[in-house]
Amino acid sequence: MRFSRLIVIHFCLAATQVSAFQSISVSCRRASLSLHRHDGLASIEIARTGPSLPMASTSSDSTDTANGSVFSSEELQFLENTFADAVKDAQALKSTLLEQLPTMNPAIIMKLKQSLADPNETVQAVANALGSVLEAQLEQARDILKSLLDAGEIRKMDALIGKAARDGKLDAAFFSVLQMNLQNAAQEAAAAAEEGEASRVQVLQHVYTRCQEEVEKNVPPGIALLNKLLRTEIDSIRANQLKHYLCPQPNVITAPDGTEIQLEGEPRILVPPPLLVDAIGNAIKQIRTVEKAGGTDPASAANMVESVRQVAKEARIIIGENYGIESEALQEFEEGLQPVFRPDSPESVYIKGE
Structure with a gap:
């Protein structure tokens, strides 16, 4: 599978499933979790993903301003107007952030990820809340993938994929986790699986294809x-x-x-x-x-x-x-x-x- 094609699919779906993950690169670190083999499903190790620093430098808009922040005055005003009232309540801040993420400018999200020590208290609070929100979404996505791979047999897995799609859980966070697992599996494909077992790549590709098919049912026909x-x-x-x-x-x-x-x-x-x-x-x-x-x-x-x-x-x-x-x-x-x-x-x- 050519991963440039796999990655660009997320941008196609972004027109209807806008998410903070469309603007965040992810790095992979191996987790100790392994899944036991059930009826043809190979033992599979799940790669955990977590937000990382951007792979490319941002535009000139992200240069430090006079107040020591990477945000422009307009961006600071947006953050102050949107989050100032919720800063003192962690739960309210996370709720407001979840509401704003689908329409928030990707550049602001990228800057927030680098602003844990920003001199502006509102920015710093929002940056910390963003990290918590994204980590929680990635953990949920990881748990969903684990449940699919723990299904035990293909028909049960397909049924769980359909349910996850109906529940709106096949989001950008899920595909980020799945993508990193596919990349890991492809890199390790040289180590052949034991005879009679489905390889890690084969199982994950099946999950990927079925999840894409389910998502395509709920997006505009051109995007699908x-x-x-x-x-x-x-x-x-x-x-x-x-x-x-x-x-x-x-x-x-x-x-x-x-x-x-x-x-x-x-x-x-x-x-x-x-x-x-x-x-x-x-x-x-x-x-x-x-x-x-x-x-x-x-x-x-x-x-x-x-x-x-x-x-x-x-x-x-x-x-x-x-x-x-x-x-x-x-x-x-x-x-x-x-x-x-x-x-x-x-x-x-x-x-x-x-």
Whole structure:
């Protein structure tokens, strides 16, 4: 599995599942927890994840101000206005923080993670509360993954995944934990599993695929399709998926005797191409926003953008083949992606982020 594709999926989902984790890089430290083998599930060691310092330096907005803080005056005012009343009550502060996290600027979140000793008391309190909140979410995600791997057999695991999705527990924190476990497993793949056992990579990939499938049921169709395409490694399968979802479906059914029956009405399109354009644009903006905030380095961001660009190129070919080179559908698709991949200003959100 190419992890640049795996990582960029989180940015696609961020359009509907915005979380502090979209702007936080995670480092992995090994935990002593191991899971016993049950009916084909190999013994698996869970990698714990925890927030780390950003991999890339933040923009000029994060330089120290005259008051010794890394925050601009506007950012300090936002933090004071939002959290000042809750600072003296730890529980109220955490509750307010949880309410604000989904819409908080990623750059502010990154700066808060570096501000445990900030001279501003409000900032310092919010920074400490943020650390506690994120750690609690990661611990919960780790426990969810453990429960899935403890299921004992595949059907029970799949049922638990469905329940976790319905309960809203397959969030960005969960995928951060799962991603780090997948990376660890891939690095250790050279050490072959015992004969007859499912390898750690195989089990975690199954969990990853099933969780993605469940999440895709609850996001807009354009985002779900982009997500599906990014986690599909084989070119021919992606081409079939693009044709199936973006192009008109056959308006006929085949009877048992082999005769075809023409149905009334217009052929159905499962995902109109403009919805995929919107999903691609949102994914690129999310990637650039996190890069600007220091949550990833330029090389990683470029790899993620290239993964999305490749999907866009393949979609353009499929639309041209099925709608026609001169079709309005292809023209709209190309025009919609023009500002995404060829912005006319260096200040574009597709370069600078939001």
